């Protein structure tokens with residue numbers, strides 16, 4: 004950032020008094036601009052032995068497959084955000100959301116939260132950010148065309164946990180892996 | 183916010199094309215400013231049958247008791263952030279962090295994440311944002327002087343779960359309760 008959101012003058016990076024790291028501080032009004040990690044909420048919608056995937060119609064990772072997920076909005080819960088994204092990207096309604104995977108991505112200051120859930124009536128469509136959607140069995144998943152490491156990890160864990168019959172919640176940091 | 187972080191001109195609230203809600207959009211360069219929920223990370227440090235609490239030296243809730251917690255910073259994991267806050271507020275080192283409670287606070291666009299952990303050697307001090315710190319047994323906790331509902335809930339759940347001998351992770355939305 005270059006300019007103060009409060010007064011419009013230039014900001015500069017400096018360590019505010021009592022702080023221990025650089026912030027964007029206004030050179031005119033001294034307003035301190037904090038920037039914080041963002042939360043991405045998503046769903047792992049399940050219908051019978053299949054999971055719902057969407058093919059991305061936007062960058063990054065245009066044309067690759069993902070679970071429905073996106074930036075959490077102000078004023079909503081993580082669960083409501085995950086369901087909202089699932090509607091927006093796959094025109095799918097979901098129920099019985101249970102927290103499943105949390106990923107820390109410190110290199111891009113993001114935290115992912117995926118909820119396992121039931122896909123209502125097995126129905127879905129295609130939202131404006133998707134090229135297509137589909138229900139996939141484990142052996143049908145396009146493993147070589149998955150958009151993000153967090154999605155691949157969540158899918159692999161899910162099918163493993165399903166064989167074991169329990170779905171423990173896990174938090175895991177994910178280091179950068181070039182695609 | 184009033185001014186564009188990119189060019190310094192005035193912003194206005196409007197719904198960008200393809201979006202479904204108002205954002206602060208620059209009237210000059212069209213830059214869209216998204217604002218998103220913030221993550222607060224904290225610890226429930228345990229030593230023998232006691233938990234570590236800090237008395238707040240800052241507003242809000244000056245003089246009331248809390249678990250060490252604060253805003254997650256860019257570039258760190260949720261677990262590292264929780265440990266960092268515990269050092270900053272209580273000069274305490276912690277180990278064996280296990281995710282325990284997640285609270286959605288949609289009315290203030292915050293998500294809390296508390297980790298259960300061991301307080302190393304039972305040692306602690308007082309950081310600049312605390313008036314004092316202390317280890318408290320369940321029957322010693324100043325229940326009427328707890329700073330935040332999320333802290334009271336986490337403490338109550340912890341002592342109940344400890345009697346039951348297991349600590350399931352839970353996500354819960356917390357509606358506003360006037361203090």
Ligand SMILES: [Zn+2]
Nearest residue numbers: 007010029032
């Ligand atoms: Zn300013």
Ligand SMILES: [Zn+2]
Nearest residue numbers: 186189208211
């Ligand atoms: Zn601008």
